[in-house]
Each structure stands twice: as C-alpha cells, then as structure tokens.
Amino acid sequence: MNNEFPPHAPLLERHIEACLADVPRWMAALSNDTRQVLQSPSTTRSLRSAGGVPMQAAEVALTRDQLLWVRRTAELLVQRWQNELAPRAARAAGAGRLSHSAFDSLALVDEAEAEENIELVKIVQAVELEHELVLRELAARSATLRGEGGVKRGSNLLRADLMVRAVWDASEALGLAPGARLALLRAAAAPLSRALGRAYADALERLNRWGVTPAAWRATALPGRRLPTPEPSGFDVTRPGALDMLRGRMQPQVPIGTPGAPDGLPDAMLTRVLGTSSSAAADPLANRLLERLPMLEAAARQVIERQVIELIARMVDAVLHDEQLRLPVRSAIAKLQVPLLRLALQEPKLFDDHHHPAWTFLNRIGSWTLGYDDDGDPRLCALMRSVDDLCARLEVAPTIDGETFVRALGDLEFIFEMDLSAECDAAQASIARLRRAERRTELKLGIRRAVQSRLHAAAPEFGLHQPAVQGAGLRLSDALKRFLTGPWVDVLTEVALRDGEDAPQVQALHGWIDELLQSLEVPRTPEERQRLLRRVPVLVQRLQQGLALTKLTPDERQAVLDELADRHMELLRPDARLATASAELLTPAEIVRRMREEDDDAALAASATPERAAQDSLLDFGTMHTVPAELLDGADAVAPRDWARHLALGTWCRLVPRGGWTVARLLWVSDSREYLLFSDADLGLTHALTRSAFERLVAEQLAAPLEERSLLERAVDSLLGQSG
Template identity: 25%
Template sequence: MKRASPPAGPDIEVYTVLVRTALAQSGHLLERAIESTRRALQAREDQARTPGESHSAMHARQHLARVSFVMCERFPNALEQAIAKGADRQQAATRSLFSVQFDELELMDESQLSESVERARARQLLTEAVATPLTELNALMSAAQGQSSVDPGHNPLQPELFLQALQTIVGQMQPSDTVRRDWMTHMAEAMGAELRALYLQLIAQMQESGIKPAGYAVRQQGGNYVYIKPIGEEGHAPGFGPETAPWRMGSAQPTAEAAPTAGPDSTRLTLHQLRRLLTGELTDGPAPEMPFSERFSREFESPPSNVAAPPPDFDITVPAAFEALQEMQQVDHMMKRLGSRGPLSTPAATAIAPRSAKTALGQALSMEVVALMLDNIARDGRLLWPVQQLVKQLEPALLKLAVADPRFFSDKDHPARRLLQEMTDRSLAFDSLEAQGFESFMQPLIDVVGPLTHSPIEDQEPFAHALGQLLDAWATREKKRENERLRAIEALRHAEQRNLLAARMSQEMRLLPQIDAIPAEIARFLLGPWTQVMAQARLSDQSGSNDPGRYREAVDALLWSAQPKLTRINVGRLGRLVPKLLSRLHAGLAAIDYPAAETHKFFELLMQLHQQAFVPGRMEEAASNAPTPPKRSNASTLETDEPWIAPSEAAESGFMGEPSGHQPTSPEDDEARRPATPSAPTLAMDVGTWVTLLVNDKWERTQLSWIGSHGNLFLFTNAYGHTQSMTRRLLDKLIARGTLRVISGQTVVAGALDAVAQTALRNSLETGDGI
C-alpha cells in the first residue's frame, strides 16, 4: 500500500523546503559530530593511564581524521537512502535493525554480537538526547502534511534513520572493531546533540510559518479516538522508542502484539551469556565446532604456539579462577531469583549438581531463560486466562528440562518447544471462554499438561509423548475442519492454474490482427472469460487434443461474426454459423459456471451484432451506435490482473468479493467497527498468522492457512473449519480499511524468546557487556 500524497498548500511547501534543506546540510551536521568525536578521543588519549589505552585512542582519532572528509561527503546520500528504506519498512512492517531475535543469536559471531549491542547503545544515546523536541517535531511534521493526528511515519527525519546512515558510512570506512566502537561511542552522543539542535531549529521555523501541531490519537474504551496534546517529558518520543511502545502500535494501552517482558533488574542475563548458552559453550560435553573464521584467526593470527606452557599440575590460572568466581556469583544471583518464585522452581533447583562453575552457569542460565520466557507467555494478553494458567503449570517440568536438555532453546523442532507452540498458537483461535469449540480445545490440554507437572524429567521423551497425545486428540476433533480446508485449497489451486494458463492464452490472442476490429465488449469477453473456458478445457482434457472442446476454433468464428461489415457480405455463412457458435459458447461458459446474468448480457450484445447483418437499411445507424473498437495500445486494459474464481470455487473456498453492503461513513464509525485487539497491519504475512476479519458485520478470528504460489490468492480458516479466501488486492483494501487486522505476526513462543533476547540486550547496555 502506498501512502497517499499529501495535499498541496503552503504548509506542505514549508515542509518540503525544510526537509530538503536538512538533507542538504546533513553533511555539515556530521562534520560537527566528527569534530566533537575527535576532541573526545583527544581528551581520552591525554587522560589515558596505560600506553595501550593511549595508543587505542590515538589510532581511532588519526583514522577518523583521515576519512572524515569522505564520510561527510557520503552522508547526505546515505541518509536519503535510509529515509527511502524507512518508508518501505513503514509499509512492509519489517523488523527494526536495532532489535535482536533469539533464534539468530546462535548464528552470530562475537563481532556481530558486539555490533548489535553497540547499535542499541548508540540508539539509546540518541533517544535520550532528542526525546522532548522529537515529540513536538513529529506533531508539526504530521500537521504540515495535512494529518489531523500524529503519525511518526510522516516525519522523514527520524533519529533512527540518521543513525542507520551513520552506521552505513562508518562501515564503508572499514575500521577495526575496536576503532568502530571508539567512534560510535562518542559519535552517537555528539550526533544526539546536533540532532536536538536541528529539531529545535525546525520546530521554530515551522511555528514561525504558522503550522499548528497535530494531536496524538488515543483510542478510548468505546473505540473512538480522542486527540491529546503531544507530551515528550516521559518515556520515549513517538517515532523513536521500542517497537512495543503504545504509540507505535496505534493504542494508548500496552498491546498484545508483543509479549510483555521482565524488567531489566530482574535478571543479569546478557547477550554474550545467552549466545554461549545456545552454542553449547556452557556444558561439559564436547566443544561445538568452531566457525571457520574464528578457527583461522586462532591458528594463523594468534601468537606463536612455542610460548612456554604452564606446569601440567597448574589447572586453574589466577584469571581463570577469578572468572570462575564471577560465574558462581552470577549463579547465586540467578538461583536466588528463581528461588523467590516459590515452590515451582525447587525441584529443578535441587537438580543442579554441576561439575564446574561453567556448567553451573549454563544450568542457571537455562533456567533463567525458561523463567523469563514463561513469564512473557503467561502475561501475553492474546491468550485466554486458562491457557496462561496451563503455561504456568508447565514451569517445573520445563525448568527440569532446561537443566537436562539445553537443546530446547536452539532446536525449533524440540518436542517441548513444539508443545508450547501448539498449545499457545492454536489458542489464538478463541477470543472468549464462550467461543464455540473452546472447551473441546482445552480438555486435551488439561489431560496432557497435568501428568507432565509431576513427571520425572530427564530428557525430551515425556514432552514428545505428550505432544503426540495432544496432536492425536486434536486431529480427531479437527478432521472435518481439515477436510474443509483441503477442499478449499484444492479449489483455489485449480483456479490459480486455470488463471495462469488463461493469462498466457490471452497474451497470444491479443496478437490476432482482427482483435482491433471488433467491439470492445466482445474483445474483453474473448481475452477474459473465454480464455478461462479454453484453459479449463485444457486442464480437464485427458485426450491430448490441441483444441479440447473446439473452443479455440470458436474464437475465429466469433471474431468474424462480430464484424457486421464482413457478415453482410456473406449472410448465408452467418446463418449456418450462428447455431453452432451459440451452442459452443453456451457449453463453454457452462463448463466454468459463468454467471447467468453476465452470460445473458453477452449474448444480447452478440445477437444485436448478428442482426445488423440481416438489416442492411440500419447499417449506418447501427455503426454509429456500435461500441468503439479498442486500440492495440490499450489492449492491456481489456483484462485484469485479478484472478477469476468460478462460483463453485468461490462457494468451496468462501471467496470474498468486494464489499457491497454498508460502508463506514466516518472515521469514528470505522473505528467503532474494529475489534478491541490491536495489531500492526502487514502485508508480509506468513502461513499460520492469526488475524481478525470482519465477516457479515461480525468480527471473527481466523488463520492464514494457504498462499497461492504467485502470491495473489489467500485462504483463511477459523477454528470451526470455515474458510474465507480473497485476492491480494482485496487483502490490501481490507487492511487499509481496518477490517482485517493481524493478531500475531509470529508464534507466541518465538515472540516470548525474542523478548528474552531484548531483555538480555538491555542488560548488556547496563552492564557494558560487549560495548
């Protein structure tokens, strides 16, 4: 979906001039930030206590001096590209570059991990510097573009985009990891000060031009929006805070889209610790295979191996002993936290009998991650409270499993992880305890989870057994639902194949010379419905005929008979041709179940054309009233990119056409029709995504269960097996109108684990780990 162009007027002219000026002057902004960074590095060099620290600061300063001109020259273009990509992300709703996903950590090396922490730290510094003026600037930018409420996406000068451009330019200079960290630590802070000054200048200029700030829209209980004055003194400025911030999701309350996260003070889990856990570095088993780049570095870039080794009986060096002491202190801290949770954690806590400080830390971290993950899931507002309670009851078993089998975190197909995922994701089908089918959904869950809470957990086997039982129980209940879904998919796949074949036939038919000589309605029929007839015959044919049903032969006959100038010359041929042609046309349209009303309309037009051949006296009058033939240059307008769905296929799949009933007459009416559950609309939906969809003036939860191979057909299935299908165009329109809204863009478990990674990232910032 493309954002509508802002209305023309004096405000938009002011906005355009200011944005262009800011872009043009961004090089000078970076120049000042670089100079501040250079002074900071010089001061660090002067105050260094060791030669190594002094040399590091000097090297970073000198390298910066060498490349500063190139950086300032490239920065405006990098910023312009970041703004363009930022607009695309607003539409595609992709993940921020400044977040970390749990499942990616195992694949990241140390430098990538440090860079993630570095990016987050730089963003934090910018946030603190610009929070207050950015709030007001967002309101003015939205107002200048004719918006009545504030949308941070209308401000192309977001700090995040400046930071992305800066990191792009820094990367192009190819500094070492140490130099890059030294630069970014000071440069982000300096850029924050420069951006604050720029924002204050822009605010003053827009106010002098008479632009009044828009209001922030807050949705009340009844669904209506109330606009409030922008506030920037607390929290993050709209447009530059966490992805879970209420303003980003369009709601005044915390949303259910992102699982809640535990506060940063509740754990000292960091990104580096989390990665060590996922890669198996904190176990006493065989060391995981080292990445090639790291192995090459150690073997060919490390100091010579002929350095004298310590005595064989000197097992633990002083630094190693100190590190072990630190790890045991972390273990104590985490175990105290787990112990404070009550008796749930006691069985797992007593199961720890580590052989080393490293193993103890790995076990404690495993339990900490499980505890945080379950906290996030149990407080997820998308889940009904009975499901939340069952998740809590699984905690003792999962804590034991975390100690016995850490693969639970890194293996997406681990039975325990799949069990959690199945029970939480499937529960999204129900929006209330009274929803049809909820009781029959819950009973197998209760039967399975109960025994697990008291089972001895030594490996994944109890969870694998429970998962099998659960899926079998649900399979019996969902057999009818699955059959209906499969029938709908089969109908849509057939329609998709027919449409693809019909499109190729239409391209070939447009090259026929006589296509320009016939009325537009007849050409449209041939290039549209009749190609569907020929494609259907080809797909259904088992004989191998080149022209099954002789429908292609009918094309030539129809082209000739639709030209009165030709048929008058040979009326006898027309008389012999018409009965056979009409019969062939009726049979073909019946084969695709073409609507009777459209069929009748077409044959009326064709009969009028045929009658002109038998009434010579009305030749001129008929010619003047005849539709204008299409020009070849406009032939593409005779077809539509939308796939055509036969009525039988539409009935089988619940195909939704364009709404023809009541349409909201005002934004307030539209908002009142939306469900209470907020979400971030996105076109980047995957199979399995749950949405709320307005069907016959009622909201219902349904799941995306199939996407056509060419991405232009979508099938949704609800908990009762009822299906709705639609084209890509209609999907876009429904999202734009707010009558289709995404509940969950990823699995509940994946979201909870990503929240754990974000907690670890915040802790890394506070402790300086990786910076």
C-alpha cells in the first residue's frame, strides 16, 4: 500500500498513521457484530425481507474474506485521504471541468444502485446523529491540523460520509451477488455506527493528548443547497392582483400633495435622470433607481406613479442582493432597471399577473443560472455573454411594452437552447451510450414477450388461464423455463442490438427455442424416438455455443445442460409416454404453485415496462429513522412520478446520485423518458439515472428541485422582510 501523502505538518501525518493503524481493530469489531446480525436477522427489521440465501452468502463471505475487506478498506481510505490533502490546483487539473474524459466516464445509476445510495445515506445520517458532538470536535481539531482558517464541512478526514463510503466500496472485494451485498449493507448499519464511534473517540482522545486545539467554526452552505433564501413572507405572488396590492402598500418618500413634473415622467426625462447616477459606470450592480428615488418620485405627477417607482426600485434592489444568483447574473439583470420602470409606468397589467412576460423573463434567467457555484465557470461565462447582450439591448430599446418582453423572452429561450445544446455536444459519448441502453431495454422487453408467447403456445399448461392440462405432449421444467426467459433472452438482446433484429444469428437463436421445444415433446412411436436421439447431439452443441454468450458461471451453464440431459433421458425411455402422462396429473397444490409462478412471471414482465411501480423495490421504508437535514425546511414531498415525468430540460436539482449531495441540472432525457442525464454544477461531470432510480430518490427526499421559490417570489419575500 502506498501511504505517501503530500507534505504536511508532521502532526497531521502522525494523526493519519494512527487512524490507519486503528482500521484493523474497528473493522474486526464491525465484521464480528455484522455476522451476529446475519445469524439473528429477526432482530433487524430491514433484514426480514432479505431472504435466507443472501444472508447466508454474506455471512460465509465475511468469515472467509474478512482480512481482505479490512485491507481494501485501508487502501481506499489512503487513496481518498491523499486526494483530500492534494493541492487544490492538482485536484482541479485532475477533474478537468467539462473535459470529454469526464463525460466519457459515465456510470448509469439504476434502481438497484439508487436503493444502495438510499441505504448509505441513511447510515451516514445515523452515524452523524449518534456521534454529532465528537464529530464536531474532530472537525475543529482536524482543521487546526490542516492549517485551515476555520472549520469547513470537509475538514474532518474521518467524517461519516467518507468513512461509510470507503467501507462499503471495499466490500466489493467480498465478491457478493447484489442481493447478498444489500443484505450485508443492512446488517452492517448499526455495527458500523458503533465501530466508527469507537474510532472517533480514540482519535479525539489522541488529539487532545497531543494538545491540538480546535479551530473556529464558520458558516458554510449546506451540501446540495445554495445559500439561505429569505424567509417566506406568506405573501402569495401568484394570486391575481397580488403585485398591485403590494404596490398599494408602498409609502413614497415624497410627501403627499407634492406637485410633479407637468408631463410626468416621459422616457427621455427618465433616461436623463438615471443617466446622472454617479455609480452607474463604476458599479455594475448599482441600484440607479434607489439612488435617484427622491428625484424620480418628485417628477411623478400621481401617487400611484410614485408607488410604482418605489416598488420597482425596492424589488430591483432585492434581486440585485439575491445571494442565490452569481455575480455575472446580477450584473446582467441590473441592466433591466430602466426597462422595468418604463414598462411599469405605462403598462398597469404588469402588476395584475405574475406570469407577465417581464416577470417570466426575470424568473427564467434566475432559474436557468441558479445552480452554478463559480462566477468563473466557463459554461456560465459563455451563457451570460449572450444574456448580457440581450439585457443591454432592452436597456436602450426605443420603446418598451409587453410585446418587447415577449420578443425578448423568445430570444432568451433560444439562448438557453443553444446553451443546453453546447453542453450536450460535449456529452455526446454519454448520450450515445444511454440511447443504446434504451434500445437494449426495448429489445429485451419485446424479445422476452416473444419467447414467453412461444412457451405458452407450445406448453399451454404454463398459460395464465390453464395452469395444467392433463395429457399434454410437452412439459417444460421450471429451470429450463427460467433459462429461456432470462439468460437466453439476454443473449438474443445483445446479438440483436449488435447485428439487428433480422440478422441470421438472431433468427438462429430464436429457431433454437423452437427446436428445443420440439425435442421436449413426448415421442409416440419408435421412429420419433430415433429422430429425437439423432437430434439431441446437434441441439446440445448449439446450446453450448449459446451458453458461451451468456453471463452464466461455468457451474450455472453445466446445470442447464444437466437439466436438459435429464429431460431427454426421460423422454428416450420406452415408457416415457406413460411416465409423462402420470407426471402431468397435477394435484391441487401443484396447480396453485403453477399459478403463483405465472403471477411471478407476470410481475417480472411488468417490471421491465415503463410503468414499473416505485414500490417494487427491496427497500424497507420503515428503517428510515431520519429525514435529510437539507430538506427539513422544504415543501411537501412531490409525487415522484409526476415530478420525474414533467421535469423540464435545464432544471436544476439537488440529489444524491452516488455518494453525497450534489447540484446538477437535467441535460438530456431519452425519448421514452426512461433515461436521464444530469450535468453536475461543481465538477463538470455527468450523472446518468434510470427513471425508476430517479423516482426512488425523489420518493426518499434524496432528489428535489433546487429552486423552491422563483426569483420574483424571493424578491417579494425579501422586500416584505425588510419592511416588516
């Protein structure tokens, strides 16, 4: 293992070495406690539906490969700590924002991995909740060791998300099947929290003994969330006339009865007054309306005009101080001060409808740019050059009315389309893979249905409406049926995807099914028995060729061959017809069993369709004891199917695609909406999810809209908060 870290303070290196030396001890406790849970699954609610075989497999693997798990955990911790301690410039160069290699490293998150992520998030939350105080102390002292000016979320090298993910990723070394690995994860939840608790206590005791003092805490943004928004005011902007009601609350600075200019505020005078602002050129975020508010109100003839000026100036000020918007975004919006005021003074409809094109224009800019975290992000800079030009044209437009903003809104949407298209171009390799995955899903569903139709036509006793037919000429064993509708369908799918559905090899693989079914018919004459005897070697040879294309293990392949050989041996016996007829006299219990098997097959087919229900997962909802802290102040949960189906391209979300919280926007959706590609805000990477995986995350409140209230609503909340 390479334990070389970048040069740091000797005490930090000593701390890391001590933490690594502790790994075998607390991992041994974790393994032993997890085995005990697997041996007594009834004591753990989330294991009750896991099944005996997966739990036994997990227990055997733990006993056999515990040292391998420990060693791999230590290796992953070293790798991740090295990355954490590497200079920031080196990490950034390694990540390569918007590099093609980043887009090409696509990993599809399906529902199984979504379940895994949900379980991991719950474990991390449980660890953080149970050991909150000691983790805070460790973070404060770790910040001192690392020479940081204050405690940050990532200061602690032993933080829960990093440790839990390392332990889980290391469990791949156990070689468990997905079901057994999920059983291991659920069984290890409580033992892992206890083991990490002991590791945390020992680490803190060492740092205290070494005299490491805690650094100061400082406020940071929560993971997956922008800076805090204004407190909701309760004012419903969407109510008809709400903004006009807000206008009526304004108290102009000019005393009532003060005469205004004879002609009011014509555009020329408005431009002249605002043009005298001393800060207009020096500060791109200067609120020229607020700076010249007394002069503007004095020139207005009526109280209602003064209220309009007051409201627009205050709302512009709230927008320009909206901390959820990046500096280039606010700078562009600052150019809309004069156009908005000109429009408000001559078009009262602006305050009648929150869907007015001018408000929509503002909201769309705010929503589209909300997720960017860096003023220098090249994607944001390229986008804002076009948006800034558009706002600058509005600033000097000779006439301003509703139609002006309708046209501007169309131009803005075109800019957004080009922005999305440019990023999709960079992600073409990922999109091509997702299109291929979508095609694979469609082919697999169609092929499975075709195979099932063949089986039901040849052996009607397996039909849903005829669980048994006495005296039928063919009986297909359950093992062969599972093979034909599972691994053989997978082979057909891959070959059809590669060569086309009408390719000769695809037709040959389909034809082999018919030959197999014919070979399983009971021979009625000696001649038929001889023909079967001649056909079997050729049939088996073709089966072996097909098995080589499957992902079955050698033992599983041999089991299929043995099953077919047993059936053929039975059919080749002289008394095969009598034996078959006798075997087909099913008891009532056998009939019920067959019907249940058909129900299982129907459920399997349904699971492959776009209408798959979110509740089909293995997750035990009762085990989720806490709600993610990032979502405690959010609105009621959105129905996952509704939100997933109607999520618009470009929408920013906070979600947990893999590991921890991140901010990403929807970049691309497949034609069937079964595959979604998100573009990460911070890393320039992509996250691909199946629809069912995304719905699972939404249902567990691990995916939600980043924007809880529109830019207009936030501005009103801020305005009322200041006045209240």
